[in-house]
Amino acid sequence: MSDRIYIFDTTLRDGEQSPGATMNMREKVRLARQLERLGVDIIEAGFPAASQGDFESVAKIAEAVKDCSVAGLCRSVKSDIDAAWGAIKGGVSPRIHTFIATSDIHMKYKLGKNRDQVLEMTKEAVSYAAGLCPDVEFSAEDASRSEPVFLAQVVQTAIAAGARTINIPDTVGYAQPQEYGELIRYLIDNVPNSQEAIFSVHCHNDLGLGVANTLAAIKAGARQAEVTLSGIGERAGNAAMEEVIMALNVRRDYYNLETRVDTQQIYPSCRLLSMIIGQPIPPYKAITGANAFAHESGIHQDGMLKNRQTYEIMTPDSIGKSSSDIVIGKHSGRHALKSKLDELGYKLTEEQLTQVFQAVKNLADKKKQVFIEDVEAVVLEEVYRIPDRFKLKYLSSMSGNMAIPTAALRMEVRGEEKQLSDFGVGPIDAVFNTIDRLVERHPKLLRYSVNAITGGTDAQGEVTVKLEENAMTSVGRASDPDIIVASAKAYINALNRLAKKEGDPRSDVGYYDSVTP
Known part of the structure; x- marks a missing residue:
């Protein structure tokens, strides 16, 4: 068995399906290039059949990435497979990733298919995909809740039809580490042609066990880990790439396994994702959080001064987080x-x-x-933001316990300069009310959050807003030393995204129905 672990990053597909994590095409390409720099082996770029915008984003990523494979996800139907191949075929190393559900609950209530039909669909889909692309991955959706003997039949069928990677997902985060490892071992030992494929795992974090299950599966013989930066993904997210990588790295004595990931690119990659989606890295986040290398306890500080290894099992430098501010x-x-x-x-x-x-x-x-x-x-x-239909030219606000909160703004609205002032219950409310009147829209504010990019009272404020209007939602983000200005920019950014969605439902904003193995 190989001692090499392949890292399959699905930040741009499963991760982007996380609420509030949508990215436009340029942001996706930028992040894909960083993932390439990080050293992942496969980038799952999206679900090409979901929308024209997603198709175009996957195609752009496949064209831009040169040093790793780019995969397109598709259901086990020919039209989906054709769309995936059409998007990735221009890449240096394309992969078709097709899936079908194999648990009784999914087959009955979602697919309306019996076991024989699912076996036949698996054979037809993988055979068709293998006729287009030599690198085919097959996923048995909800594998951890599937009957093991039937799952083994599906896996054997997929390998015989041409799949060279077999993914056994814990789609709903149901499995426990020991039983999940045993399932992987069972399949490797009992599928007659298992040696012809690499076994992969894709673990969700509904019970907080995504990383633990991934590592248990790797210990049992899986050789591909499907992960996301910072663990973003549907519901409670996926196994976090940085946690899996650093567990393999720090505990090399236990796993005796290697990846080609450059660990010094871990923090820059997670930080870039955080800035793109406007969601800060939580301070207690393992590996990359602000507190991951912070020590306040006197006992800990004393130990650190004597020998860093007393309380640090890795260094900030090892993940690309410099201890000195530049x-x-x-x-x-x-x-x-x-x-x-x-x-x-x-x-x-x-x-x-x-x-x-x-x-x-x-x-x-x-x-x-x-x-x-x-x-x-x-x-x-x-640099990395969508072109604006609405632009902020000037902002002045007044507030205090002896003044009515007031905002005066000058904006460019579809090429025309407009200015107006309005009131609110506070300075931010006054700014948002004024913007609404200037652009003649009245979206509902679903979320407003502020994060300081650096320390100090003069730190830049990073603001994220989520708006809803006409059954559509969008996320806007911006930063500025003035938190009121940052709020205005973020609000306008979200309005621009809403306008783009309404103007072209196939836009590159990246919204689509959730589909996941």
Whole structure:
């Protein structure tokens, strides 16, 4: 059995189905390139049959990525398989990933099929996919709740039809580590042609066991792990890539297994995802959280001063989280900024670099220190965002316990400059009310959250809003040293996304029906 573990990252497919985690096409391509830099083996880029926008995003990613495989997910029907192949066939190393449910509850209530029909559909779908693409992965949806003998029949059929990777998902996070490991071992030992395929696992986190189940399966013989950055995904999410990788790395003595992941790209990758989807990394998040390498207890501090290994089983540097803050100020040069951005994986054009450089200079005039997190926020704000139909030109707000909260704004609305002032119960409410009147829309605010990008009272505020209007939702995000300005930008960003969805239901915003193995 090989000692190599293949990392299959589904952040752009299963992860993006997480509420509030939608990404536009440029953001998806940017994250795919970072995943390539991280060293994952396979990127599941999306579900091409779900929408024209998803098809185009997968195709763009397949075209952009050169150093790893790009997979497209599809149901076990020819039209889906054709769509997946059409999207990925231009890539260097394409993979068709097809699936069908195998648990009794799914077959009865979702598919309306019996076991013989599912076996026949498996054979037909995998055979058809293998005729198009030499690299075919088959997933038995809800495998952990499937009857083992029947599951073995399905796996044997899929391998005989041409599948070279067999995924055994814990789709609803039901399995326990020991029984899940035993299921993987059972299949490897009892499927006659099991040696012809790599066994893979895709674990959801409904009971908080996604990573534990993944590692148990790997110990039992699985050699591909399907994971997401920061564990994002449907419901309670998926097995977190960074936790699986660092468990294999730190406990190499126990697993004796290798991946090709560059662990120093783990934190930059999770941080980029956080900035793109506007959801902060929780401070207590394993591996990448702000508290993961923080020590407050006197006993712990004493031990750390004597020997770091007393309370740290890995170092911040090992995941790419520098213990020293990189400060860029108003006197920093363009070359220094470019060098740092290159190091972080941001390959900007000269025009984009000029745009970011000027924005950083403007930020340095407002803040005492500009940290690398601030620079990353500027890049995301200035470069990687959808074109705006609504733009903020000027904002002034007034509030206090002796004043009526008031906001005055000047905006560009579909190419026309407009200005207006309005009131609210607080400064943010006044700003949002004014924006609504200027753009002549009245969405419902579902979520409003603020996160400080760095420490200090002059930290940039990172704001995320979620809006709903006409049965459509969108997430907007923005950052600025002034939290009211950041709030306005985030609100306008969400309005732009709503407008894009309404203008073209096949847009690259990335919304589609949830479909998952």
